[in-house]
Amino acid sequence: xxxxxxxxxxxxxxxxxxxxxxxxxxxxxxxxxxxxxxxxxxxxxxxxxxxxxxxxxxxxxxxxxxxxxxxxxxxxxxxxxxxxxxxxxxxxxxxxxxxxxxxxxxxxxxxxxxxxxxxxxxxxxxxxxxxxxxxxxxxxxxxxxxxxxxxxxxxxxxxxxxxxxxxxxxxxxxxxxxxxxxxxxxxxxxxxxxxxxxxxxxxxxxxxxxxxxxxxxxxxxxxxxxxxxxxxxxxxxxxxxxxxxxxxxxxxxxxxxxxxxxxxxxxxxxxxxxxxxxxxxxxxxxxxxxxxxxxxxxxxxxxxxxxxxxxxxxxxxxxxxxxxxxxxxxxxxxxxxxxxxxxxxxxxxxxxxxxxxxxxxxxxxxxxxxxxxxxxxxxxxxxxxxxxxxxxxxxxxxxxxxxxxxxxxxxxxxxxxx
Numbered sequence: 250x251x252x253x254x255x256x257x258x259x260x261x262x263x264x265x266x267x268x269x270x271x272x273x274x275x276x277x278x279x280x281x282x283x284x285x286x287x288x289x290x291x292x293x294x295x296x297x298x299x300x301x302x303x304x305x306x307x308x309x310x311x312x313x314x315x316x317x318x319x320x321x322x323x324x325x326x327x328x329x330x331x332x333x334x335x336x337x338x339x340x341x342x343x344x345x346x347x348x349x350x351x352x353x354x355x356x357x358x359x360x361x362x363x364x365x366x367x368x369x370x371x372x373x374x375x376x377x378x379x380x381x382x383x384x385x386x387x388x389x390x391x392x393x394x395x396x397x398x399x400x401x402x403x404x405x406x407x408x409x410x411x412x413x414x415x416x417x418x419x420x421x422x423x424x425x426x427x428x429x430x431x432x433x434x435x436x437x438x439x440x441x442x443x444x445x446x447x448x449x450x451x452x453x454x455x456x457x458x459x460x461x462x463x464x465x466x467x468x469x470x471x472x473x474x475x476x477x478x479x480x481x482x483x484x485x486x487x488x489x490x491x492x493x494x495x496x497x498x499x500x501x502x503x504x505x506x507x508x509x510x511x512x513x514x515x516x517x518x519x520x521x522x523x524x525x526x527x528x529x530x531x532x533x534x535x536x537x538x539x540x541x542x543x544x545x546x547x548x549x550x551x552x553x554x555x556x557x558x559x560x561x562x563x564x565x566x567x568x569x570x571x572x573x574x575x576x577x578x579x580x581x582x583x584x585x586x587x588x589x590x591x592x593x594x595x596x597x598x599x600x601x602x603x604x605x606x607x608x609x610x611x612x613x614x615x616x617x618x619x620x621x622x623x624x625x626x627x628x629x630x631x632x633x634x635x636x637x638x639x640x641x642x643x644x645x646x647x648x649x650x651x652x653x654x655x656x657x658x659x660x661x662x663x664x665x666x667x
Contacts, residue, residue, distance in 0.1 A: 253480050257488020262495050265459055274455070275500050278448070279507035303398065307333035307391045316357035319347045320389060324366035331395045338388055351375065360389045445608040446581065448504060449539060450574050453604060456497030457546035460489050461563060464554030482643040486636075490547050494540070501539045505532055534611060534621070541628035542604030545635060546570065552639040573601035581609055588613040598624045600631040 265271055314337040320327065321341050330340050339356070341347035347359040358376035363369060372389075467473045476485060549570050557563040577584065577596050584593040588610045596606035597616075603624045610616050 253484045254488040254491065257480070257485055258492035258495065261463060261489050261492030264463075265493065265496050266499070271496070271500075275503055279504060282507070303391060303394060304333065306387075307331050307395070310334065310388045310391060311337050314388060317355065318388060319350060319356045319359040320362065320392065321347050321359060322362045323364045324362050326362065326366060326393065326396050328396055328399065331392055334388055334392055338392055348375070362393070443581065445535065445612055446578060446605045449501075449535065449542065449608050450578065450605050452497050452501050452504075452539060453542040453546055453574065454571055456493050456500070456543050457550040458567075459493045459496065460547050461550040461554045461567065463489055463493070464551060465557060465559055465563060468554075469559050483640050486551055486639060486643045489551065490544070494543050494547060497539065497543050498536070501536065505535065531611060535608070537625060538604040538607055538628075541600070541625065541632070542574070544632040545600060545628065546574070548632065548635040548639045552635075552642045555639075555642040573599075574605050577602050577606035577609060584609045585613060589615065594620060598627060600624075600628045603628055 311333050317337055317339065319339045319341050320330075321344050327340060330338055339350075341350070341359070344359075344361060347356070347361075350356050351359050358374055361373040361375070363371035363373070366372065374386075464473075467476065550567075553563060553566050553570060557566065580592065580596065584596070584606065587593060593606065593610055596602045597610050598620060599606075607616070607621075607624055
């Protein structure tokens with residue numbers, strides 16, 4: 250049985266991995282993310298590229314700025330704030346004073362210039378919220394360039410050209426619950442939650458839908474009759490689930506590697522990306538929940554594929570199958586605002602909604618280890634139980650039947666196979 254199922258898995262994987270639609274989808278999303286990162290980064294550099302001199306750059310930056318920013322210089326470089334930037338950039342003597350103004354809402358971000366800035370270029374940005382379009386990077390860079398230019402030291406030419414080579418970012422309003430004693434995460438945490446939930450939802454549904462498509466196309470073309478003469482239905486089901494699961498896993502790994510590269514190099518173009526907080530532990534959990542989500546939904550889709558005569562007639566039933574994964578997206582705002590309340594916890598533990606709901610909660614932080622363990626264990630136990638039910642549907646009699654799908658027929662088929 251194992252060898253036969255592996256042959257089916259290999260066939261399914263190779264059949265779909267070569268499809269233009271799969272290749273385009275797999276490559277397109279990282280390219281879009283890269284383009285967005287570059288575009289947003291260019292917005293912050295637009296002032297520098299459009300002006301002919303530092304004076305003009307600072308005048309345009311001040312005119313375009315809608316927020317106020319602070320700077321704390323521990324390197325001794327900052328002798329004065331350029332007059333052109335004095336309305337939008339304030340110099341503070343100490344970090345505590347600057348952070349107090351930040352928390353009071355007087356500033357939108359502060360920059361901490363490290364004591365060894367002239368040697369390392371290290372600067373830390375602390376903001377009140379996550380803001381892709383914040384113009385403070387250009388403003389602070391111009392202020393530092395102005396003071397470096399005033400010193401006229403040729404040895405500092407590299408810093409004059411690129412005054413912010415190493416920027417670490419931190420957002421006091423978007424730290425996770427375990428970092429700030431239960432404060433609700435917002436801003437970048439919401440962005441990260443949305444991205445993780447949406448991508449996991451997309452990959453799970455796409456991979457499971459491939460399985461539904463594979464079964465129904467074989468039924469429509471009558472190939473299923475030939476296939477069932479050489480292998481058992483359960484071998485066919487197992488092979489399809491394994492092969493298309495590997496296909497989805499390949500997509501997740503590729504997107505994950507792309508996200509890691511963007512997170513690593515993106516801050517060069519867009520400093521705010523440095524605060525994403527993507528770790529290898531989060532990567533492992535993403536893979537775990539993809540496998541659980543795919544396993545559950547692939548088995549459900551395979552059972553549906555056994556009951557419908559064609560892809561066209563699977564539409565209404567497919568909506569019912571994917572609804573559990575959509576529910577957490579519908580309640581995303583509620584979950585991000587209260588990630589540890591009963592609704593969020595329940596959705597992240599219930600096997601059918603857990604893959605997407607847990608991604609939203611993980612982005613907020615502070616998920617107890619026991620909840621992760623229970624969620625993963627329940628998901629892992631659900632797959633073999635559903636597999637038993639799908640195996641009852643995945644029989645020659647059902648696969649060769651051309652009747653349309655109905656709940657009455659589903660119940661009757663399960664009862665007959667019991």
